[in-house]
Every structure is written in C-alpha cells, then in structure tokens.
Amino acid sequence: NAGVTQTPKFQVLKTGQSMTLQCAQDMNHNSMYWYRQDPGMGLRLIYYSASEGTTDKGEVPNGYNVSRLNKREFSLRLESAAPSQTSVYFCASSTGGWTEAFFGQGTRLTVV
Amino acid sequence: ELKVEQNPLFLSMQEGKNYTIYCNYSTTSDRLYWYRQDPGKSLESLFVLLSNGAVKQEGRLMASLDTKARLSTLHITAAVHDLSATYFCAVSGGGADGLTFGKGTHLIIQP
Numbered sequence: 001n002a003g004v005t006q007t008p009k010f011q012v013l014k015t016g017q018s019m020t021l022q023c024a025q026d027m028n029h030n031s032m033y034w035y036r037q038d039p040g041m042g043l044r045l046i047y048y049s050a051s052e053g054t055t056d057k058g059e060v061p062n063g064y065n066v067s068r069l070n071k072r073e074f075s076l077r078l079e080s081a082a083p084s085q086t087s088v089y090f091c092a093s094s095t096g097g098w099t100e101a102f103f104g105q106g107t108r109l110t111v112v
Numbered sequence: 113e114l115k116v117e118q119n120p121l122f123l124s125m126q127e128g129k130n131y132t133i134y135c136n137y138s139t140t141s142d143r144l145y146w147y148r149q150d151p152g153k154s155l156e157s158l159f160v161l162l163s164n165g166a167v168k169q170e171g172r173l174m175a176s177l178d179t180k181a182r183l184s185t186l187h188i189t190a191a192v193h194d195l196s197a198t199y200f201c202a203v204s205g206g207g208a209d210g211l212t213f214g215k216g217t218h219l220i221i222q223p
Contacts, residue, residue, distance in 0.1 A: 033210045040121075042200060042213040043155075050209050058210060090154065098143055098204030101211055103155045 002026050004104035006091050012110045013081045021076040021107050023091030031096040032074035033058075034066060036087040037106075043090065049074055050096060081111045114139050116203050118214035125191055126222055133186040133217045135201035143204040144184045145211060146175050148197045155200065159186075191221045 004025045013019055025032065030051050035043040045058030049068040063085060065077045074093075078085060088108050092101040115138040125131050135144070143162055147155040159168040161177035161184060168175050172195065174187045184201055198218045202211035 031209055035210075035213075040215060042116075042215040043202075044213075045210045048210045056209070096209070098209065098211065100145060100157055100160050101202075102157070105154045 004091055004093055004102055006089075006104035006107050008107060009105065010108050012112065013078075014112055015082060017081050018077065018079050019081065020078075021089055021091070021109075022073070023075065023104060024073045025091075025093040025102075026072065027093060027102065028071070029093035029095055029102075030071070031094045031099075032068065033092045033094075033101065034064070034074070034076045035090045035092065036060065037090060038087050046076065046089075081109075083111045085109065086111045114141070114203060114205060114212045116201060116212050116214040118199075118201055118217050120217060121215060122218045124220045124222065125188075127192055128190055130190065131188050133188075133199055133201075133219075135184040135186070135203075135214055137182050137184075137203045137212075139205065140179070140182075141203045141205040142179050144177050145202045145204075146184070146186055147200045147202065149200065149216070150197050158199075188219075193221050193223060195219065196221045 007022045033048045034046040044060045047066040049055045052071045067075045091104040094101045117136045146158040159175040164179040166177045172189045177184045198216045200216045202213045
C-alpha cells in the first residue's frame with residue numbers, strides 16, 4: 001500500500017529553470033494538497049484540489065501552478081524557479097472536507 | 113484568518129519527566145490533528161480530535177481538545193528518547209480546504 005508517492009525526492013535547480021513535482025495517491029481520496037515547509041514556519045498550503053478538475057489557491061500560491069491530472073495525480077510546477085522557493089515540498093491527500101491528511105515523503109528542492 | 117500557535121517551539125527535557133505542548137487557534141473549529149515528524153521524514157498522523165472534550169491516548173502521549181477555549185494539549189508522560197521529534201498541531205476550517213499548521217514543537221528528550 002503505497003499511500004502518497006512524490007517524485008523526485010531531491011532536486012537542485014538553477015534560478016530561472018522550471019520543473020514539475022509529481023504526486024500520486026492510491027487511497028481513492030478526493031482532495032489533494034501541496035504544502036511547503038520552511039524552518040520555523042510549519043507547513044503552508046500552496047494549492048489544493050478538492051476534486052478532479054478543480055484547483056484553488058492556498059496561503060502561498062505565487063510562483064506556482066498546479067494540475068489535477070486525474071483523481072490520483074496532482075502536480076506542482078515552478079515556471080521560473082527563484083532562491084526563495086528553496087524548501088521541502090509535501091503532497092498530501094484526504095477524503096476531503098478538512099479531514100485527516102496523509103502525506104508523501106517530501107521533495108527537497110534547492111534553487112541556486 | 114485562522115492562526116495556530118504552538119508553545120513551546122523548542123523543548124529539551126530529560127527521560128522520565130512529564131510535559132505538555134499547547135496548541136491555541138484563533139477561530140472556531142471542531143477538528144484538530146496532531147502530527148509527528150522525524151528529521152528528514154514525512155509527517156505521521158498521531159491523533160484526530162473531532163469534538164469538544166475529545167481525549168485520545170497512545171502509549172505515553174495523550175491529546176485533548178477544548179473547542180470553547182480553542183485549545184488542544186499534547187501531554188507526554190514519563191518521556192523516553194524515542195519520542196524525540198517535531199510535533200505539529202493542525203486545525204481545519206481556515207476558509208480554504210486543507211489544514212492550517214502550527215510552527216511545530218521541536219522536542220529533544222535526553223537520557
């Protein structure tokens with residue numbers, strides 16, 4: 001039972017490069033989320049998708065785009081990476097309606 | 113705007129001692145979650161508290177929720193080294209779907 005799977009686990013980008021973080025869940029959850037974690041800041045919501053075909057901004061959406069490809073997959077794209085986007089990114093899923101979230105293993109991204 | 117405050121943010125304690133982590137939140141919510149994170153790892157769900165007065169216990173950890181006071185506590189009894197981790201509380205109902213997290217309590221338990 002894989003749960004929530006993220007790829008890649010580590011990535012180094014140069015300023016201005018683009019990349020897509022992939023996330024897939026096998027729990028048949030309706031809702032999926034992208035959070036970023038920075039030292040001393042807890043986790044902050046970037047974007048979420050309450051159901052297939054819908055996406056909404058969270059607390060810190062600037063510089064990111066998302067795609068809910070199907071019920072299982074939710075990707076996060078950085079179009080032009082900046083050093084301020086150096087962070088650990090977590091994908092999560094839940095049945096929806098503010099229920100318990102299950103997290104992937106995280107992607108550690110460094111932008112130089 | 114929903115705000116979640118944890119205290120303390122850092123705690124160093126000795127094995128065998130008891131301590132409590134506090135989680136305050138700013139707006140009405142009846143769902144609160146506690147997570148554990150080990151260094152370099154993901155977040156693991158510890159407790160789900162769904163109503164006023166809810167109390168959950170797992171081993172040396174006990175969590176409670178007082179929705180009227182907008183307060184949850186995570187109590188550690190007779191701490192052991194294996195409980196060293198960062199503990200997060202998270203609250204639902206911040207407008208957007210998804211949880212609003214506190215900044216986390218970094219707990220170190222020394223022999």
